[in-house]
Amino acid sequence: MRWNWTHADWPNFRFDSAAVEPFERQFLLSSGEILGAVRHVTADERDRLRVELLSEEAMRTSAIEGEVLDRASVQSSLRRQFGLSSDDAPSKPREQGVAEMMVDVYSTYAEPLTHDTLGRWHGMLLAHDRGIETIGAYRRHADAMQIVSGRIDRPTVHFEAPPSAQVQGEMDVFVDWFNRTAPDGPTPLPALTRAALGHLWFESIHPFEDGNGRLGRALAEKSLAQNIGQPSLIALSYTIERDRKAYYDQLETHQKTLDVTGWLTWFAEIVLKAQQVTLTRVAFFIAKAKFYDQFRGRLNERQAKVIERMFREGPDGFKGGLSAENYIAITGTSRATTTRDLQDLVEMGALNRTGERRHTRYWLALSQPERRVVPPDR
Numbered sequence: 001m002r003w004n005w006t007h008a009d010w011p012n013f014r015f016d017s018a019a020v021e022p023f024e025r026q027f028l029l030s031s032g033e034i035l036g037a038v039r040h041v042t043a044d045e046r047d048r049l050r051v052e053l054l055s056e057e058a059m060r061t062s063a064i065e066g067e068v069l070d071r072a073s074v075q076s077s078l079r080r081q082f083g084l085s086s087d088d089a090p091s092k093p094r095e096q097g098v099a100e101m102m103v104d105v106y107s108t109y110a111e112p113l114t115h116d117t118l119g120r121w122h123g124m125l126l127a128h129d130r131g132i133e134t135i136g137a138y139r140r141h142a143d144a145m146q147i148v149s150g151r152i153d154r155p156t157v158h159f160e161a162p163p164s165a166q167v168q169g170e171m172d173v174f175v176d177w178f179n180r181t182a183p184d185g186p187t188p189l190p191a192l193t194r195a196a197l198g199h200l201w202f203e204s205i206h207p208f209e210d211g212n213g214r215l216g217r218a219l220a221e222k223s224l225a226q227n228i229g230q231p232s233l234i235a236l237s238y239t240i241e242r243d244r245k246a247y248y249d250q251l252e253t254h255q256k257t258l259d260v261t262g263w264l265t266w267f268a269e270i271v272l273k274a275q276q277v278t279l280t281r282v283a284f285f286i287a288k289a290k291f292y293d294q295f296r297g298r299l300n301e302r303q304a305k306v307i308e309r310m311f312r313e314g315p316d317g318f319k320g321g322l323s324a325e326n327y328i329a330i331t332g333t334s335r336a337t338t339t340r341d342l343q344d345l346v347e348m349g350a351l352n353r354t355g356e357r358r359h360t361r362y363w364l365a366l367s368q369p370e371r372r373v374v375p376p377d378r
Contacts, residue, residue: 004204004255005162011173011204013197015261017190023268024190030275031228037282038233041289049285051078053233053278054106058098061214061237064244069095078103093128098214100124105218109225113178115171118207121218125211138167138207145206147252158248159255161206170205177201178219182226191227195220196267197260204255224271235277239270284315287366295350302331303341307350310364321354321361 004010041049055075062069073092077099079085101124111117115138123136134140145161162170178198181189189197199220206212217237224232240247246266254263288311299307309330310322318326327338342362345351351362 003160004258007258011201014259015264019261020193020264020268024192026272027192034278037279040286045289047084051075054078054102057237058102060241061217062098064241065213074099097124097127105222106231109222109231113175121215122208122211125214132209134209139164139209158252167207171207174201191224192268192271193264195223196264198223200254200260200263203251233278234274236274239274239277280315291366298348302333303345306330317363321363323361
């Protein structure tokens with residue numbers, strides 16, 4: 001089987017720029033919409049929003065690789081990294097490492113890409129991992145770097161990256177391309193085209209022993225941020241994780257060819273969806289702030305605990321809505337008290353109620369615009 005890097009004209013990717021152009025226009029429009037939405041929050045609220053969005057991305061980029069992180073630890077680490085007051089949540093090594101990397105990507109997005117940048121991110125991300133031979137530098141082992149699945153005695157090889165001896169030369173070419181195609185570079189590329197090509201190219205070189213997926217997605221965030229002139233804060237990993245199989249399928253397909261139009265359009269659609277997710281989350285955050293302004297001091301301890309738990313579920317809320325059983329499980333209170341508490345919340349306008357009897361469900365009473373994905377004109 002011939003991988004993309006074995007082709008004679010590697011890494012000269014071929015694509016139809018006209019197919020991506022409508023997505024590029026929509027990306028710029030949605031970027032402006034996100035910037036406008038964020039301006040509606042105060043400086044303190046903006047700090048909290050930034051921590052919430054980055055912590056969600058940290059959780060999701062790790063989940064794509066099968067890792068489950070502690071949200072409280074990630075958020076506490078992010079607050080410390082940004083110099084904000086933090087709670088007493090323990091700072092675990094794995095969570096602290098991904099938080100450090102996310103903040104570094106966010107804070108240094110405008111700087112040119114260097115080998116040291118990538119090594120620094122790798123060191124932050126995997127400093128806790130005792131099983132990796134080389135941390136903070138490109139791989140050096142002689143064994144083939146393969147992406148495999150299935151049984152140990154009969155593995156399926158999805159991709160094989162260039163040998164370690166070639167990695168430094170491959171990365172020299174990649175880093176130079178990344179900087180030349182930046183908005184202020186000699187050969188700038190449109191935002192989505194550059195981010196998509198960069199991500200596929202980086203994943204095809206697979207320059208590190210581990211962490212390449214997380215680093216590749218961080219690199220896509222840096223690329224998009226450079227093209228819009230500030231940190232993007234879009235829910236890229238969140239959106240990819242929701243359709244992880246398609247993500248891996250697309251990578252596998254396009255790591256066997258240099259014709260990557262299909263990859264560019266798929267990645268562009270993912271980015272546009274991610275922007276819509278971010279807009280929904282910003283609107284939800286603003287609605288949450290207004291909710292607490294309206295009901296501050298009016299909730300008892302049990303009600304406050306349940307409301308906080310409902311907000312933690314995010315814009316989609318509890319699947320199927322909050323039930324009386326959920327309320328009892330969260331608070332440990334009696335059914336009679338649960339009935340009174342929920343009725344009180346409905347009467348004060350904090351919750352909406354739907355259904356009857358055992359089908360009764362409760363929803364946060366938030367006023368926020370409904371977001372929908374607007375496909376670009378083709």
